[in-house]
Amino acid sequence: MKSWILFWVISSLLFVHANAQKSALQKQGTATQLTVDGKPFLILGGELGNSSAACTEDIERIFPKLQRMGLNTVLVPAYWDLTEPQEGQFDFTLTDKTIEQARLNGLKVVFLWFGAWKNSMSCYAPLWFKEDYKKYPRACTQNGKPLEIASAFSENVYQADSRAFSQWLRHIAAIDREEGTVIMIQIENEIGMLEAARDHSQEADALFYAPVPDELTKYLQKNKKKLHPEMLRKWEKQGCKKQGNWQEVFGEDIYTDELFMAWHYARYVERMAQLARSIHDIPLYVNVAMNSRNRKPGEYPSAGPLAHLIDIWHCGAPHIDLLAPDLYDNGFTGWVAQYKLHNNPLFIPEIKLTDDDGVRAFYVFGKHDAIGISPFSIEDGSDSPDAPIVKSYRTLRELMPLLTRYQGKGVMEGMLFDQENRESIFIQDDLRIVCRHYFTLPWDPRAKDGSAWPEGGGILLRLAPNEYIVAGSGIVIEFEKVSENQGKMQALGEDGFAQAGGKNGETANRKAEWKGARCGIGHVDEVQVNEDGTLSYIRRLNGDQDHQGRHVRISTGDFRILHVKLYEYK
Structure with missing residues (x-):
């Protein structure tokens, strides 16, 4: 009877301790998440x-x-x-x-x-x-x-x-x-x-000229294939020694001093x-x-x-x-x-x-x-x-x-652009996704008037094949099939028409026969994300706001969440 009472007391204490911890770390796929109150x-x-x-x-x-x-x-x-x-x-x-x-x-x-x-x-x-x-x-x-x-x-x-x-x-x-x-x-x-x-x-000098602790050298041996490249190079340069003082194991320089400290x-x-x-x-x-x-x-x-x-x-x-x-x-x-x-x-x-x-x-x-x-x-x-x-x-x-919900599952990408780094390209399934700074659009005057470009950035989240969440500010995204012909396109104005007339229209492309499917934008909806992760529709942006189906964009200085549905056609 006493043993059962003791077991109950210990179990109760463990239960209270477990419930008392309100924050912790957990793994989800390749991500480590902080949890608060279990979420x-x-x-x-x-x-x-x-x-x-x-x-x-x-x-x-x-x-x-x-x-x-x-x-x-x-x-x-x-x-x-x-x-x-x-x-x-x-x-x-x-x-x-x-x-x-x-x-x-x-x-x-x-x-x-x-x-x-x-x-x-x-x-x-x-x-x-x-x-x-x-x-x-x-x-x-x-x-x-x-x-x-x-x-x-x-x-x-x-x-x-x-x-x-x-x-x-x-x-x-x-x-x-x-x-x-x-x-x-x-x-x-x-x-x-x-x-x-x-x-x-x-005290420090005495330890510096004493043997490197076995605990550390054993760790380096056990984790040799996973060591940081700089750590591995420094250790290998001395022959991956298992014993010796700090200079004997890692060399005689200021960076060995740093390792010791x-x-x-x-x-x-x-x-x-x-x-x-x-x-x-x-x-x-x-x-x-x-x-x-x-x-x-x-x-x-x-x-x-x-x-x-x-x-x-x-x-x-x-x-x-x-x-x-x-x-x-x-x-x-x-x-x-x-x-x-x-x-x-x-x-x-x-x-x-x-x-x-x-x-x-x-x-x-x-x-x-x-x-x-x-x-x-x-x-x-x-x-x-x-x-x-x-x-x-x-x-x-x-x-x-x-x-x-999607951290660590390999379905999210991050974008960050400035005046020097204007573009990122992601390949997902059979899609080539070209992401750029919003000021790469030819009609925004701030792109060319000498203004300093604020950074633009966002998140691209694949919910399902041909279905994405795009969120952030100052970004423009184009979707195309990897197999699409990459013919040179004319620069288009804000109205979607050619900037100026010329001889590089349809006649220039007649020599190469088009093959394969193309990717189109079915719709772009501004949405609200509810607490349970479901989406609530706010408005459709299929006109000038997505350049008549040519791209998805969020203006510089604006922050939005967009739900994008793609389709393919031939």
Whole structure:
């Protein structure tokens, strides 16, 4: 009898714990999805500026604006120095206010733990921690210069940081486990070394010249065929050694210094992650500043969770779910491709706040099955209903039931165009789908009057053969059979007639006999997506709006969802 009672108690506790977890990650095909309350959820987010959650008045002022902007999630700093202003004394006022305002304004929260490191520096560590540099030592350069960067090799640093982190997380679990307002946690912020590629303190040097941990070399051997190309090249150059110190296994250069430092940052974060899992088991991630502009390790935050270090971080911190890029440089499509990997879902916790973020959101959801996107300093954006990010998020929120249904199933494409990159071509079944920037249409004056082209982008979703959803802004799409004769076509005006008379009309094509079927546009309907993913008809666009059946388009600055039905004829 006692054993049955014990079994019932344990089972009940397990059941309560399982139901208490309101957010989690799940696989669907090739995609990893964030689920909230058991349903797939796309983060249409914004991250607050570093100081924008440092007083309750700011939080109360900002959060209603975020609701008007159409966000469903806000990323909010949690400051160690304000959480533990005196050693051992904790104040959760700002956390409580954040959760309260999020609930009042229909928002989810991703908290960012600004603990031992924020943008490499220890600027949000409490003053009592900073002043006691003997107990809480700093990293230092090769010539012994101490830095405003806490040492990742100090057990005292870890104990102080993790004690505050665990107390804060226990408080969140106590007030939010049932409600589930907080859906993810970021551990530290843009971790990495500056001024030097690695810490040169006495403790660090001793470990640098010690053998590389067996745990790492065994991981590299086991996963050799899946390693990041840069990791593999560096290891192979030294003969794929299984033993030796860091220079013997990886070579003697600044990038070996970075590998070493990445391992120890990852091990530090892994201990924090295990602690978090034991207290409040929700998804965890780390963010990273980019290694851009030809900078070398130490000129950028060396050893953070960068793409070329992903194997070090996966081995060193297996309880971290995502390595997430912060994007402020040009070359957006190239950067996101580096972080949507077979072993890393794409989440963009920071991106420079611009009007182009709206179409970029469509692109990453369509192309990369992204978990979410979050412009930085979002409170500085416009909450006008006509602002691009507001219109984009409004449309994506409506589209979410379809996006989450089809993520990972290989039926979605993302498009992103600018003045230099104007066209993408997709082959699906027997269709050649040509997608272009809206300003490639010859009659829009902004295309040729010297105006800077805003980015255009969108999602192409195949619902069934010859049936598509097209959504986004600033795009034009043509459908044709792969087998169609690719004869040179005249440029057409807005009325569909030739721009000017000439001798390249029908007579020029008489020599080649036409063969095969053609693809036609049956209809283009503007639609509304309902909560269950069904479509409601709004209006038909079969006239000038689709150029009399020649293409599907959505104007620059407009955001729409279109249902396209194709047919074929001979």
